[in-house]
Amino acid sequence: MSNLDLQPTPTVCGGDAAEGPVRDLLPGRDMPLGESTVVRRLLPSLGRRMVGAWCFVDHYGPDDIARQSGMQVPPHPHLGLQTVSWLHDGEVLHRDSLGSLRTVRPRELGLMTSGRAISHSEESPREHTPLLHGAQLWVALPDEHRKVEPHFEHHADLPVVTAHGLRAVVIMGELDGALSPGTAYTPIVGADLALSAGTAVRLPLEPEFEYAALAMSGATDVDGVRLEPGSLLYLGCGRSELPLRADSDSGLMLLGGEPFAEKIVMWWNFVGRSGDEIAAAREEWMSGTGFGAVHGYDGAPLPAPALPPVPLKPRGRVR
Template structure:
């Protein structure tokens, strides 16, 4: 998925910044995406840029698209990151410059590793269903894997943990409670979809070396005593061995976590780099039609890169 902001500001991320357990609700921001989709952007935000290596989170829907085109995100580039597509309802057709063509459906993992350079598009396929609901996330690649070969993975069979008290957890990426996703990772992290039935009151085991955040997808969930409505992101900090969860209705949320990302990075538009030069070179390559390849089959023009800001982009710490 693309950041379609025509005037994107640099996101200054990475570096030290470990905290103990906290309960910090992060506000979302309404952002138009493509021709007909509006998303809630939860990372990066004014107070926090990353959770582990997770550096970008959009939550969209549930949207009634029965008489609409649905998601239409034209071809655009990525560098230095992985994209994670996760659906609760609907389907999204992925195309990329490697020739991949894959429809991603609910509770299936669409994972694209950009490495040095890749381009892709995403769209609701012809004859799509009436609803669209999901999340799109990015994972920053650590320095030693920034130039890894780009590739796309689709995993329809993911491990599911059942808590016995109304909790069911699908491990999207990384490892949780002894279950490991087949998706390729390049740093210690976890992403999981948690489904809770009404009245659930349980505790989920966590890794104290990870920092975590919870994103409420549907229903009302109490996370460590904080009651969250859909579309809210609760940053939880580090040092936790378990997470209390209580559901006041049938509900769902995403759990994101990982070891705090120690490198300083610059995230601008659809690129993650380490310097202004990295970003400038990537933008020039996309504008010139080099390095990223071409996406074939999308009915429409590719996205144009916005102008760089007037001053140099500088890496900074992971929180403001």
């Protein structure tokens, strides 16, 4: 998925992780995505840049697209990151410059590693179900892996952790001994949590990780904080477990990982290490070199926005 902001601000990214447990509720902002989809952008925000290596979180829907085209995101580039596509309702057709063509469905992992350079498009299939609801997330690649060969993975069979009233699908990394088949380049976890009405459970965590919870549906108490759909609660580090309580059926995404210590710059759809690298990537995309071509999408590629008038400088996680 693309950042379609036509005037993207340079985002100085780093974990600046809290040393202990916190409960910071992060506001989102509405952003247009393609022709008819509006997303709630929750990360990066003014209060939080990253959670582990997770550097970008969009939540969208549930939207009634029965009489609409649904998601339509033209070909666009990525650099230095992984995209994680996760659906609760609907389908997304993925095409990329490697020739990948795959329809991602609910509770299936669509994982694209951009590495040194890739381009892709995302769209609702012509024949699609009436609802669209999901999340799109990015993971920053560490320096030693950020120029790996680009590749796309699709995993329909993911491990599940269960407890009384809880079903957790492990999307990325490891949770309670269950390991996702998705390729991860940093210590990380991403899980989709479904809670039944009346559930009260404690989810085991890694104390050295920092965490956040994204509310997808219903209403859930996360460590005593009531979360409504489309909200993100940053939880900090130092937790060995997380109390969850649901009065009605609800859904959450748990995101976490070791605080990302490297200095990076995120601008538009690129994660780099310097302003010069970002400028060079933009020039390559605009000149039609370096990112390949996406074939089969009915529409023109996205042009890159103009670079900001201020220097793009990398910074670390400590402000």
